[in-house]
Amino acid sequence: MNKVTPRTLPGFMELLPQDQILFNNMYDRIRKVYERFGFLPIDTPTIELSEVLLAKAGGETEKQIYRFNKGDSDLSLRFDLTVPLARYVAEHYNDLIFPFKRYQMSKVFRGERPQKGRFREFYQCDIDVIGQEALDLMFDAEIPTVIYNVFQELNIGKFTIRINNRKILNGFFESLNLINEASDILRVIDKIDKIGSREVAQELLDFGIAEESVDKIMNFISINGNNDEIITSLKDLNIDNEQFNHGIYEINEVINGMRDFSVPEDYFKIDLTIARGLDYYTGTVYETILDEYPRLGSICSGGRYENLTAYYTDEKLPGIGISIGLTRLFSQLKEIELIENSKRSLTQVLVIPFDRKDMNYTLNIASSIRNAGINTDVYYQNKGMKQKMKYADRLDIPYVILVGENEILENKATLKNMLTGEQDLLSIEEIVERLTK
Amino acid sequence: MNKVTPRTLPGFMELLPQDQILFNNMYDRIRKVYERFGFLPIDTPTIELSEVLLAKAGGETEKQIYRFNKGDSDLSLRFDLTVPLARYVAEHYNDLIFPFKRYQMSKVFRGERPQKGRFREFYQCDIDVIGQEALDLMFDAEIPTVIYNVFQELNIGKFTIRINNRKILNGFFESLNLINEASDILRVIDKIDKIGSREVAQELLDFGIAEESVDKIMNFISINGNNDEIITSLKDLNIDNEQFNHGIYEINEVINGMRDFSVPEDYFKIDLTIARGLDYYTGTVYETILDEYPRLGSICSGGRYENLTAYYTDEKLPGIGISIGLTRLFSQLKEIELIENSKRSLTQVLVIPFDRKDMNYTLNIASSIRNAGINTDVYYQNKGMKQKMKYADRLDIPYVILVGENEILENKATLKNMLTGEQDLLSIEEIVERLTK
Numbered sequence: 018m019n020k021v022t023p024r025t026l027p028g029f030m031e032l033l034p035q036d037q038i039l040f041n042n043m044y045d046r047i048r049k050v051y052e053r054f055g056f057l058p059i060d061t062p063t064i065e066l067s068e069v070l071l072a073k074a075g076g077e078t079e080k081q082i083y084r085f086n087k088g089d090s091d092l093s094l095r096f097d098l099t100v101p102l103a104r105y106v107a108e109h110y111n112d113l114i115f116p117f118k119r120y121q122m123s124k125v126f127r128g129e130r131p132q133k134g135r136f137r138e139f140y141q142c143d144i145d146v147i148g149q150e151a152l153d154l155m156f157d158a159e160i161p162t163v164i165y166n167v168f169q170e171l172n173i174g175k176f177t178i179r180i181n182n183r184k185i186l187n188g189f190f191e192s193l194n195l196i197n198e199a200s201d202i203l204r205v206i207d208k209i210d211k212i213g214s215r216e217v218a219q220e221l222l223d224f225g226i227a228e229e230s231v232d233k234i235m236n237f238i239s240i241n242g243n244n245d246e247i248i249t250s251l252k253d254l255n256i257d258n259e260q261f262n263h264g265i266y267e268i269n270e271v272i273n274g275m276r277d278f279s280v281p282e283d284y285f286k287i288d289l290t291i292a293r294g295l296d297y298y299t300g301t302v303y304e305t306i307l308d309e310y311p312r313l314g315s316i317c318s319g320g321r322y323e324n325l326t327a328y329y330t331d332e333k334l335p336g337i338g339i340s341i342g343l344t345r346l347f348s349q350l351k352e353i354e355l356i357e358n359s360k361r362s363l364t365q366v367l368v369i370p371f372d373r374k375d376m377n378y379t380l381n382i383a384s385s386i387r388n389a390g391i392n393t394d395v396y397y398q399n400k401g402m403k404q405k406m407k408y409a410d411r412l413d414i415p416y417v418i419l420v421g422e423n424e425i426l427e428n429k430a431t432l433k434n435m436l437t438g439e440q441d442l443l444s445i446e447e448i449v450e451r452l453t454k
Numbered sequence: 455m456n457k458v459t460p461r462t463l464p465g466f467m468e469l470l471p472q473d474q475i476l477f478n479n480m481y482d483r484i485r486k487v488y489e490r491f492g493f494l495p496i497d498t499p500t501i502e503l504s505e506v507l508l509a510k511a512g513g514e515t516e517k518q519i520y521r522f523n524k525g526d527s528d529l530s531l532r533f534d535l536t537v538p539l540a541r542y543v544a545e546h547y548n549d550l551i552f553p554f555k556r557y558q559m560s561k562v563f564r565g566e567r568p569q570k571g572r573f574r575e576f577y578q579c580d581i582d583v584i585g586q587e588a589l590d591l592m593f594d595a596e597i598p599t600v601i602y603n604v605f606q607e608l609n610i611g612k613f614t615i616r617i618n619n620r621k622i623l624n625g626f627f628e629s630l631n632l633i634n635e636a637s638d639i640l641r642v643i644d645k646i647d648k649i650g651s652r653e654v655a656q657e658l659l660d661f662g663i664a665e666e667s668v669d670k671i672m673n674f675i676s677i678n679g680n681n682d683e684i685i686t687s688l689k690d691l692n693i694d695n696e697q698f699n700h701g702i703y704e705i706n707e708v709i710n711g712m713r714d715f716s717v718p719e720d721y722f723k724i725d726l727t728i729a730r731g732l733d734y735y736t737g738t739v740y741e742t743i744l745d746e747y748p749r750l751g752s753i754c755s756g757g758r759y760e761n762l763t764a765y766y767t768d769e770k771l772p773g774i775g776i777s778i779g780l781t782r783l784f785s786q787l788k789e790i791e792l793i794e795n796s797k798r799s800l801t802q803v804l805v806i807p808f809d810r811k812d813m814n815y816t817l818n819i820a821s822s823i824r825n826a827g828i829n830t831d832v833y834y835q836n837k838g839m840k841q842k843m844k845y846a847d848r849l850d851i852p853y854v855i856l857v858g859e860n861e862i863l864e865n866k867a868t869l870k871n872m873l874t875g876e877q878d879l880l881s882i883e884e885i886v887e888r889l890t891k
Contacts, residue, residue: 062467114849151835390490397593
């Protein structure tokens with residue numbers, strides 16, 4: 018028979034089981050924290066009508082979409098979880114309870130040019146809160162608090178949640194009469210970590226911004242200090258612009274909210290240079306940086322939007338949300354060896370009968386242990402003891418139980434610790450006790 | 455702005471959060487049992503190369519596939535988890551430990567005509583074991599044992615796992631010189647529950663089967679009794695066919711193995727009429743029926759195959775597996791109201807401040823309770839108390855904690871049971887104790 022070479026597409030992550038266990042462990046811990054804060058699960062279809070999914074899209078996004086026809090239908094694979102959320106909220110509006118706090122942790126698809134650390138199919142782990150007409154500013158503090166708890170839970174080292182407010186940026190550029198140039202200016206500012214402030218100033222001048230305005234911009238983005246100092250400096254600018262000052266009020270509320278949530282002060286910081294590319298953010302925006310690995314970029318980003326469902330409904334449904342790109346994060350953390358490697362086996366114990374005829378006793382032991390909530394595998398294959406032990410060893414199973422004539426006679430079994438090599442003849446009750454402690 | 459009607463495609467299940475919680479609960483419990491038996495997780499890509507995914511497919515399956523081009527690539531969405539498993543095992547052969555026990559619980563895609571109870575995008579929850587060269591018959595007993603434990607865990611009422619062996623069927627038809635007609639005969643036999651045995655016999659005659667053979671077939675499929683009686687009756691047929699007799703040996707081993715696993719005898723039954731359509735099954739086959747709802751058909755099916763990876767590799771990798779179609783099962787169980795409805799909220803308690811100024815105290819309470827592992831939501835919106843309580847009520851959150859001036863003064867909070875209406879002023883420690891007991 019002609020063989021087809023078994024292979025996956027570039028840009029599609031596939032893991033061996035022991036890495037999959039680590040990945041799932043991260044997934045489960047993120048989910049646990051999301052649920053700990055009262056977020057509800059939803060699971061939207063992978064395939065949607067292009068008309069619905071692309072109501073808003075355009076430009077770069079649209080080019081990346083996996084779009085195809087089936088029968089008469091023009092279909093697309095979801096490219097994020099935010100547009101499906103907007104559709105979901107608009108469609109199920111009358112059946113939802115607001116504020117609607119939802120999480121979704123699913124694969125999304127973007128057919129971009131594959132490159133290191135970029136995936137065409139990847140998990141996003143999103144939380145969003147959608148309000149009716151209004152959504153309390155406390156949610157702007159809750160969202161980064163959840164993220165603080167997630168990354169503490171994942172134990173991936175020191176990180177900083179950077180916070181800004183689009184109203185501050187928009188108000189500031191309004192006050193300079195540069196609101197139309199704002200997104201271009203922000204794009205230049207965004208390069209400051211790479212090219213330095215002198216070069217940024219030059220590019221802004223080259224762009225045609227008046228020297229006086231460039232000075233003000235450079236002065237604005239150089240504001241620094243602790244969170245309270247930044248807010249004081251912003252107020253001291255004495256800019257007479259309603260949006261700007263409302264932005265200062267909001268960011269102050271968010272900062273104080275996070276303090277009420279007991280998030281340690283060194284885990285969040287106002288950063289006036291972040292804006293987030295997406296044009297729908299209207300208030301608070303977030304990015305998250307691993308302090309030791311800034312070159313990884315933001316590992317978790319989001320913000321507040323006023324008009325997410327505008328393409329589907331006239332209801333005013335403001336929202337705020339944040340997203341962890343888990344596939345990318347996992348691959349990055351693996352590369353810098355920041356993933357806890359201790360739990361590469363879900364199975365706690367492998368029961369090995371010396372001989373086929375010991376099977377009934379072996380299975381009874383396995384059942385007793387499973388009934389105590391312990392993940393238990395049994396070795397059935399007709400192989401030598403060396404092979405049987407190798408199976409446990411290669412799968413990182415921490416314990417082995419050996420069953421032979423002697424064990425059966427004594428109504429016990431031999432428990433062996435695979436790490437230390439220690440082994441003891443024990444009753445089932447004693448084995449369960451050892452394995453659950 | 456022109457609005458797009460927010461809608462999903464027919465045949466794509468989407469749930470409201472409270473049903474999603476029930477669905478996820480089933481998903482998690484299935485996963486827990488799979489892991490309890492030592493199965494390892496994998497997560498293959500949703501999109502694969504058509505050349506790889508369709509190496510074997512043809513006919514009806516191929517027509518249902520979502521297939522499309524992106525750039526130069528001919529791509530398909532996976533239509534089951536078995537072909538990706540075959541590809542995975544062949545591709546990662548040198549990195550896997552055999553016997554390779556894996557579970558995968560993911561969405562698959564089939565663009566069939568949508569009809570009641572049929573889905574185009576649905577979850578399959580599969581376990582398979584792949585051996586090198588040989589795979590012990592104990593796995594044929596373990597697989598249905600896992601399924602027995604899954605359905606016990608799901609608490610969906612009495613069910614029966616029906617077991618047959620293709621070698622018995624093939625050997626039997628060989629002995630009648632009807633091996634080429636076997637699949638047609640089996641298709642007729644499959645209708646016996648609907649049309650009765652008289653009609654089945656007539657159809658077989660119409661099909662051109664000799665009367666003597668039809669009698670033997672009808673005699674064969676009418677064999678009944680308990681498992682041991684059926685095996686005795688099969689032996690009593692005294693058919694001189696090696697395959698047939700090996701099939702009897704195998705099914706006897708499987709039955710005895712399940713007894714060793716302590717599966718109660720009334721939960722599994724030899725059924726000589728089941729064959730499973732897929733042509734790759736070569737030994738044990740399974741179907742699972744809810745005793746009270748036979749019209750739902752098989753809710754969990756599978757079997758043993760010798761040649762799954764033949765399209766990708768020359769290695770001989772026999773396997774055995776079974777699959778639960780969870781999306782369909784969930785929708786069926788919901789319809790017959792067999793889903794445990796008790797846990798429609800993941801959130802155990804909603805903390806409600808009377809007033810904005812109570813927020814700091816409120817958040818401290820929420821943090822303390824969350825730290826005790828309790829899923830806790832907080833109400834922030836500026837609404838009346840009636841609205842706040844309604845949020846908890848509509849989300850089926852079982853407890854509410856009220857925080858006002860009085861509570862803050864006493865350094866306590868009021869815990870209210872939403873079901874009974876009881877409420878008590880308690881310390882945080884007392885609240886945690888009540889909620890965790």
